[in-house]
Amino acid sequence: MPKHILVTGPSRSGKSEWAETLANKVSKPVIYVATAQENPDDPEWQQRIEKHLLRRPSHWQTLSVPHDLSITIEQAKPPSCLLVDSLGTWVANELEQDEESWQAIASQLLTTVQKASVDLIFVAEETGWGVVPAYPLGRLFRDRLGHLTRQLGTIVDTTYLVTGGHVLNLSLLGEPLINIE
Template sequence: MPQHILVTGPSRSGKSEWAERLAEKLEQPVIYVATALENPDDAEWQQRIEQHRRRRPSHWQTLSVSYDLCATIEQAKPPHCLLIDSLGTWVANGLEQDNETWQGITTRLLKSTQQASVDLIFVAEETGWGVVPAYPLGRLFRDRLGHLIRQLGAIANTTYLVTGGHVLNLSLLGEPLTNIDYD
């Protein structure tokens, strides 16, 4: 039965590195699903993308999937493992969607995840630990990502929190919430 793993935590905590280590341990061909939109005019952003590329093993396949993550999951076949990095940039790429359309997209993503025939490792940024953003688009991003992480955490086999350079297996240490309120 395929594993669904969620790796979450703050920026620069080591989430991606932990997810990469988990993918290597599965001993399957890895497809790295990069959700970032490249921007040649933003040298610092391109440097971040390049840092991720250099760290990945050369035998891993890379797919750039900025929008249709659901189709990528639905089309994946064993014995592959998909490492999806990251949900934060994927959510940011879809911020122009109205709430009804976004709800349909996330519903499809959750269904695709539950029906996936391959192992999935999701990397997601925790953004809701600080101040509530003072502008509407920032609040929309934070809320959409927070809801998605919570929903994926509810269906993941294992959820890890990476913070302060340490990894915590929340599935062993925590107790899942049974009722999910999306308001």
């Protein structure tokens, strides 16, 4: 049985490092699914991407997947482990979608995860712990990512929260909410 894992937490919490640690523990080929799009005009963004790249073992394959996440997961073949970093960036890449299109994309991802025949490790940012964004696009992003993370958390095998320098296994400590609005 493939394992499906969600690693969530705030910015700079270590969630990507924890996800990479988990991926290193599997005895399967790891495919790092990078959802970030490079931007040569933004040196700070490029440094972030480079930092993630340098942490990865050289034998890991890297795929750049800013949009077609469901297709990438569907096409993966056992015994692979896909590490998707990150859902927040992927949601941001899809913000131009109208609500109906977004719902179809999100539903397709969730269905694909449930049917996936490979190990999956998702990294997702927690954005709803702060002030409600003052602008519509910020609220749309926060709401879409929060809702998707909540739905994903109920269908994966294990959900981790990384915060304050600690990793918490929420699947052992908590109880999933079944009714999702």
